[in-house]
Amino acid sequence: MRLIxxxxxxxxxxxxxxxxxxxxAIAYAIGSDIRxxxxxxxKLLPAxxxxxxxxxxxxxxxDKRTRDILLWKDTWASLIRLGVGVAVSAVISLTLGMVIGLxxxxxxxxxGFVAVLSMVPPLALLPILFIVFGLGELSxxxxxxxxxTPFMTRDLAxxxxxxxxxxxxxxxxxxxxxxxxxxxxALPQILPRLISNIRxxxxxxxxxxxxxxxxxxxxxxxxxxxxxxxYLAMDVILTYVMWITLLAFVIDWALRRLSRRAFPWMEAGL
Amino acid sequence: xxxxxxRDLWQxxxxxxILERVNVDVAEGEFISIVGASGCGKSTFLRMLLAEExxxxxxxxxxxxxxxxxPNRERGVVFQKYSVFPHLTVRDNLIAGQSFGTRWGxxxxxxxxxxxxxxxxMLAKIGLNHVADQYPASLSGGMQQRLAIAxxxxxxPRVLLLDEPFGALDPGTRVQMHEFLQALRDETGMxxxxxxxxxxxxxxxxxRVLVFDKPRWDPHDPGAYGATIxxxxxxxxxxxxFQHLNPPTTKDITDAL
Numbered sequence: 374m375r376l377i378x379x380x381x382x383x384x385x386x387x388x389x390x391x392x393x394x395x396x397x398a399i400a401y402a403i404g405s406d407i408r409x410x411x412x413x414x415x416k417l418l419p420a421x422x423x424x425x426x427x428x429x430x431x432x433x434x435x436d437k438r439t440r441d442i443l444l445w446k447d448t449w450a451s452l453i454r455l456g457v458g459v460a461v462s463a464v465i466s467l468t469l470g471m472v473i474g475l476x477x478x479x480x481x482x483x484x485g486f487v488a489v490l491s492m493v494p495p496l497a498l499l500p501i502l503f504i505v506f507g508l509g510e511l512s513x514x515x516x517x518x519x520x521x522t523p524f525m526t527r528d529l530a531x532x533x534x535x536x537x538x539x540x541x542x543x544x545x546x547x548x549x550x551x552x553x554x555x556x557x558x559a560l561p562q563i564l565p566r567l568i569s570n571i572r573x574x575x576x577x578x579x580x581x582x583x584x585x586x587x588x589x590x591x592x593x594x595x596x597x598x599x600x601x602x603x604y605l606a607m608d609v610i611l612t613y614v615m616w617i618t619l620l621a622f623v624i625d626w627a628l629r630r631l632s633r634r635a636f637p638w639m640e641a642g643l
Numbered sequence: 644x645x646x647x648x649x650r651d652l653w654q655x656x657x658x659x660x661i662l663e664r665v666n667v668d669v670a671e672g673e674f675i676s677i678v679g680a681s682g683c684g685k686s687t688f689l690r691m692l693l694a695e696e697x698x699x700x701x702x703x704x705x706x707x708x709x710x711x712x713x714p715n716r717e718r719g720v721v722f723q724k725y726s727v728f729p730h731l732t733v734r735d736n737l738i739a740g741q742s743f744g745t746r747w748g749x750x751x752x753x754x755x756x757x758x759x760x761x762x763x764x765m766l767a768k769i770g771l772n773h774v775a776d777q778y779p780a781s782l783s784g785g786m787q788q789r790l791a792i793a794x795x796x797x798x799x800p801r802v803l804l805l806d807e808p809f810g811a812l813d814p815g816t817r818v819q820m821h822e823f824l825q826a827l828r829d830e831t832g833m834x835x836x837x838x839x840x841x842x843x844x845x846x847x848x849x850x851r852v853l854v855f856d857k858p859r860w861d862p863h864d865p866g867a868y869g870a871t872i873x874x875x876x877x878x879x880x881x882x883x884x885f886q887h888l889n890p891p892t893t894k895d896i897t898d899a900l
Contacts, residue, residue, distance in 0.1 A: 537725035542695055544728075545714035547798045548744025557739070557748040561730040638730045638778040 419608040427608035428615075443597065444616070451594040452620070454510060455582050458517025459571060462578075465518070466525035467567055473526070474533020475555055484530065491523030496584055503589060513585040520581040521574040525567075532566045533559055565636040572628050579621060646671035646834060647692075647802060652701035653869070654687055660869035661687050665701070667853065667872060674828060674835045676849030676878065678842055683855040684870040685838050689806050692836055693718050705801055716744060719800030723807045726791035727779045733790055734775040737762035740797040761797065769793045769823070785816035789823060796831065805837040809844065817841075821848060845878070852876040 381389060398421075405418040419427075431444045469487070472479045499516055506512035536559060544554045586595030594617055601609045633640065645668035652665040661684045669675055679685045690696045692703060694711035702710045705717055714720070727736050741758040742750045750758050766772040769789045771782075779787050788808055795803060809817045825848065828835060839845045845852050854874040861867040880886040891899075 539722040539725035540728060542693065542714050543720060543722070543726055543795075544743055546693070546716065546718050546720050546795070546800065547740050548716040549748060550746075553743055553745075553748030557743065558728060636730070638732075638780065 416605045416607055419611070424608045424611055428612045431609065431612055444613075446592055447594045447597050447613075448616070448620070450592045451582060451586065454513050454586075454593070455517065455575075455578055458514045458582070459521070459575065459578050461514065462518050462522040462525060462574070463567060463571055466522050466529055466570070467563070469526045470529025471533055471555055471559055471563065473530035474536075475551070475559060480530075484527075487523055487526050487530075491527055493519075493523075495520035495581060499585065499588065508589040513582065513590070516581045516585045517578050521577050524577075525570050525574055528570055529563060529566060532563055536562055565632055565639050568628055568632045568635075572625055575621060575624060579617065583617075645669060646673075646706055648702075648704045648707070650702050650704075652688075652691065652703065653699045654684070654691065654696070655699050655869065659866035662691075662698075662855075662871065663869035664871050667875070669834065669836075669851075671834055672832045674848060674850045675837070676845030676852045677836060677838045677855065678840075678845045678852060679855035679870065683857065685855045686806060688855065689804055689836060689838050692802070693720055693804055716798060717801045718804055719795035719798060719802070720804045721788065721791045721795050721806070721808045723810045724787075727787060727794060729779055732776050732778055733771055733782070734759070734762050734766065736779065736790060736794050737765055737797055740794040744798070765793050765797055783816075784812050785820055788812065788820060792824065792827065796827070796833070800833075802834045802836065805835065807838055807840060810840060817844070824848065846876075846882060849878045852878045 401418070402421055405420050408415045408418050409420055431442075433442070435442050469483065473483050473487070474480070495516060498519060499512075502512040502515050502519075506515055540558060541554060544558050549557065582593075583595030583598070586593040587599040590596040594613055598610050598613050647667075647669040649665055649667045649669075652662060653660070654662040665688065677685045677688065687696065691698055694703075694714050697710075697712065704710060708717075711717070720726070728739060731739055738750070738755075738758045739748075741761065742748055742755075749755075763772065763775070766775055769792075771786060771790060771793075774782060774786070779790065782790065792803075792805075792808070809820050812820060821844065827833075837845070837848065852874070853872050854876070855870045856873040857868055857870045858873060859868040876882065877884060
């Protein structure tokens with residue numbers, strides 16, 4: 374039998390999915406053990422038990438000076454920035470994408486501009502944002518918006534253009550105006566694309582968020598990681614990295630669930 | 644005065660002529676089949692009837708009105724596919740046929756209830772009431788096309804344009820769809836234009852069969868001349884002519900005297 378036709382059974386698939394995680398964990402545990410047996414003071418690869426203790430401490434014990442649990446404070450601050458940034462990007466890109474996709478005049482005027490804008494490396498603009506918007510929340514949110522909006526806009530505009538011409542013509546023969554076509558034909562079909570777009574853009578959004586927090590901030594997940602880097606606190610960094618990964622995973626999962634719930638017609642053909 | 648009047652219609656894309664000198668008059672309630680080889684411009688002709696494309700020269704008038712600049716409610720259309728809205732349920736697709744012409748594309752209160760009742764009547768008529776709450780993607784090809792035809796008709800167009808509506812269906816379903824369309828047409832008396840690849844289908848359903856072909860052909864420049872209507876068959880009574888002699892009535896005789 375050809376290799377491309379061999380498929381794992383259910384149990385095998387679960388095992389194969391877990392395998393890379395197990396391998397990494399074991400490799401880490403061995404590496405950590407080797408280093409710690411050579412030098413118990415080693416900070417580079419803390420033992421898994423140390424990381425666990427640190428994680429429990431970070432999640433439960435308040436800071437001695439401020440009486441706040443810093444991890445939750447960081448999480449809250451970062452999620453607000455991320456949420457506002459992504460929401461603003463979604464609204465802008467949805468509006469622009471619909472306008473560019475539906476109106477030939479807007480397409481002629483804007484699509485080239487958006488294409489060029491999406492080529493500007495957003496991190497190179499970070500100093501400008503700090504100068505213009507200051508070091509507060511605004512500059513971080515604007516970085517996320519600038520970072521992901523052009524790409525989302527281009528993709529959504531293309532999705533609007535991908536709606537079969539037949540549907541648009543049919544709507545016209547039913548008497549629909551441009552507004553009705555936008556509202557009742559294009560928008561409902563674009564919303565699931567918007568959600569998958571957000572899912573794709575969240576990776577970049579996290580990148581821009583952590584970059585902005587690392588450069589100038591006083592609270593936030595990225596800020597904390599770059600702060601404790603000075604003390605070589607690998608246990609804290611690793612806990613934060615795993616926490617961020619978990620958050621990203623949960624958000625992605627929630628969006629996927631939302632998409633399935635809200636747009637049953639997408640699955641009707643399957 | 645004919646109902647649909649096509650006068651000296653030309654269409655060219657750049658140097659390439661597609662249609663030339665197309666003249667045809669169609670009476671209200673006639674079923675016109677349009678046949679021809681691939682690339683002979685029959686779909687272009689339908690798109691111009693639909694006003695999705697405007698002719699380079701000439702005009703198409705419905706009931707003596709001004710030539711249309713864009714698709715409108717006078718013309719209903721069914722394409723080979725993508726003719727229904729995938730994000731609306733079967734019933735909502737029929738409601739959309741009635742509500743899209745309003746300001747916000749939606750109906751409220753009593754009008755909404757009326758549109759819903761209307762849609763349910765239509766669903767019963769086309770035999771889709773058991774799938775009213777399903778999405779089009781879960782329907783078979785024949786059911787989707789029945790829905791598409793019903794959606795076009797519920798908006799009460801003046802002419803119905805069909806662009807190879809049964810081209811993607813299997814032969815058995817196609818025969819069922821012929822019966823469905825004939826019954827629907829007998830009931831509504833709608834003027835229909837149907838582009839088809841299937842000659843048999845064209846003659847079976849049509850009152851007239853228009854054949855598009857290029858009367859002139861330049862082997863050095865195939866795009867130089869466009870196609871036109873080369874035959875206009877009377878397809879009633881199985882294509883056998885002179886089945887309806889109209890004997891003079893008493894009034895004709897007295898008028899003549």
